Amino acid sequence: MPRDLADVLHYFLPELEPDARPAGGSRLDEGACETRGQQGPPAQLPPAPLSPDTRRARPPARRDRLRAAPVETPPPLPILGIPIGDRDVVRAALTWNLAIETARLGAATVVLAPALDRDSPLWPDSAPGPMGVEIVYCPAHDLGDLYRAATDLSVARADNAGRGGVVFVRIPPHWLASNSGSPNPIRWLLLLTSAKGRDLGDAYRLTQGLLEDNPGVEIGITIHGVSAISEARNAFERLSGVVEERLGLVLSSYGLLVDDLHVYRSIASQKPIGLVHPQAPAARALSDVGRLIYEDARSRVLG
Amino acid sequence: MADTTAVDLLGVGAEGELVALRIGREGADAALMTQALSDVTWLRARVGDWLQLAPSLELDPNAPPRALLLCPGFGPETRGAVEALSPSMIQLIRYQAYRHRGQLGVLLENGNPRVSSSRTAVFGSPNEGSRLRSESAGPHERAFPDARIVQAAAEIDYEVEKAEPLPAPPSPSTFRTGLTDEDLRSGEDELSEFERGLGSNSR
Numbered sequence: 278m279p280r281d282l283a284d285v286l287h288y289f290l291p292e293l294e295p296d297a298r299p300a301g302g303s304r305l306d307e308g309a310c311e312t313r314g315q316q317g318p319p320a321q322l323p324p325a326p327l328s329p330d331t332r333r334a335r336p337p338a339r340r341d342r343l344r345a346a347p348v349e350t351p352p353p354l355p356i357l358g359i360p361i362g363d364r365d366v367v368r369a370a371l372t373w374n375l376a377i378e379t380a381r382l383g384a385a386t387v388v389l390a391p392a393l394d395r396d397s398p399l400w401p402d403s404a405p406g407p408m409g410v411e412i413v414y415c416p417a418h419d420l421g422d423l424y425r426a427a428t429d430l431s432v433a434r435a436d437n438a439g440r441g442g443v444v445f446v447r448i449p450p451h452w453l454a455s456n457s458g459s460p461n462p463i464r465w466l467l468l469l470t471s472a473k474g475r476d477l478g479d480a481y482r483l484t485q486g487l488l489e490d491n492p493g494v495e496i497g498i499t500i501h502g503v504s505a506i507s508e509a510r511n512a513f514e515r516l517s518g519v520v521e522e523r524l525g526l527v528l529s530s531y532g533l534l535v536d537d538l539h540v541y542r543s544i545a546s547q548k549p550i551g552l553v554h555p556q557a558p559a560a561r562a563l564s565d566v567g568r569l570i571y572e573d574a575r576s577r578v579l580g
Numbered sequence: 581m582a583d584t585t586a587v588d589l590l591g592v593g594a595e596g597e598l599v600a601l602r603i604g605r606e607g608a609d610a611a612l613m614t615q616a617l618s619d620v621t622w623l624r625a626r627v628g629d630w631l632q633l634a635p636s637l638e639l640d641p642n643a644p645p646r647a648l649l650l651c652p653g654f655g656p657e658t659r660g661a662v663e664a665l666s667p668s669m670i671q672l673i674r675y676q677a678y679r680h681r682g683q684l685g686v687l688l689e690n691g692n693p694r695v696s697s698s699r700t701a702v703f704g705s706p707n708e709g710s711r712l713r714s715e716s717a718g719p720h721e722r723a724f725p726d727a728r729i730v731q732a733a734a735e736i737d738y739e740v741e742k743a744e745p746l747p748a749p750p751s752p753s754t755f756r757t758g759l760t761d762e763d764l765r766s767g768e769d770e771l772s773e774f775e776r777g778l779g780s781n782s783r
Contacts, residue, residue, distance in 0.1 A: 504764060505761060505764065506757060506759060506760070506761055506764065509755070509757070510753060510755040510757075513754075513755045514753055514754075514755060517754060527754075528754075529754075529756075530754055530755045530756040530757075531756065532755075532756055532757040532758075532759070533757060533759070535764060558763060558764045558765065561759060561763045561764075562759060562763075562764070565757060565758045565759050565763075568758065569756055569758075
């Protein structure tokens with residue numbers, strides 16, 4: 278039974294094309310993920326709505342009423358890219374916790390990472406963890422490979438995503454640099470930055486590079502490592518003001534995160550903060566940012 | 581869709597009936613009532629089209645369409661008008677926004693004159709999934725909006741804050757957060773745990 282407009286939107290706007298197109302074959306690590314493989318023929322469009330005049334002039338033919346129901350193709354899950362360094366366990370932990378928080382809200386969430394992360398300390402076990410959130414590794418060597426794998430995953434997981442979902446993708450920052458000059462296929466990105474001037478400067482330069490590679494990119498900012506809302510707000514406004522003035526891009530705000538003791542415990546224990554310490558400020562902040570991400574992900578489907 | 585003004589939300593009820601939902605501010609209930617009646621008429625004439633457009637919606641062609649009105653309150657004329665209609669055609673729901681630990685939520689309450697006001701459905705943040713709790717079940721409970729819901733008011737330790745008008749225009753800042761500074765303060769249990777940790781480390 279449809280739950281909101283997203284579930285019936287495609288009946289009224291069949292010309293809408295999903296952001297991600299299914300690739301011809303799976304590039305994903307066979308042992309680490311699931312995929313639907315080749316896509317079938319396109320779904321049959323429903324017949325056009327009958328205007329009152331048409332109804333009066335020509336009653337529906339009997340064969341119309343007996344036509345088989347059109348095959349429903351759910352829209353693929355939105356793909357959210359997050360630049361995370363090879364040894365950046367803090368950002369990886371925050372990303373993993375954010376994935377769990379969106380899953381708690383009802384999203385079908387998965388984290389996609391390059392296969393080179395498999396032996397790194399960035400992620401917990403790849404098996405479905407809390408709330409069914411999985412870390413999926415793909416044999417990607419560049420941004421293009423990563424995007425194709427993310428596309429496959431977003432289509433594969435859409436079937437069971439009755440309430441939407443998100444594919445979180447860890448992007449090695451040096452892949453963004455090496456991709457410079459080629460269009461960046463990942464169009465929705467989240468930058469995690471602290472409120473320190475140097476980190477805001479890094480975020481600005483990264484934004485500049487992303488915008489050059491893809492003028493249509495959407496970049497969100499989450500300020501982490503703060504202890505007061507005003508601190509996060511001031512940092513975001515400083516960064517967004519400069520970006521808008523010099524680059525003409527409007528950044529999206531995705532709130533703030535708290536780097537307290539629980540974040541580091543979460544890294545060491547590989548247990549999500551929101552489930553182990555739900556009353557901690559870090560957990561509340563993660564829940565809030567997860568909500569913002571989930572709402573925006575849903576809005577991409579609802580239009 | 582609808583005759584002149586767009587329906588806010590269109591859904592399918594538990595009985596396979598089309599349900600039009602309209603949301604209004606304080607004082608808009610009379611106008612919404614007129615629109616809702618128009619919506620029901622408009623939908624009734626188009627059930628056949630919907631069956632053909634979207635057969636997988638599992639519409640019941642014999643289930644009459646109905647409407648839900650959400651308003652902070654309903655005047656006596658609106659409630660009187662509903663009483664004159666068939667029982668399930670128009671359902672009135674009072675709503676009130678609240679904030680709990682940084683999470684926005686909506687409290688919904690049946691506003692139909694025939695329904696006891698003691699029946700209260702609590703809806704938390706629309707992004708949290710949960711189940712409906714109400715003090716008494718009735719024929720409308722199953723057909724209640726398909727909104728996402730949280731724990732019943734009796735099980736949540738919170739205070740409902742009545743929404744008050746903003747004293748000043750909203751800030752032009754585009755920074756988003758549902759948190760308050762209170763949310764970022766460690767509670768007593770957190771501090772106690774920290775002190776306990778210090779004490780164990782000092783041995």
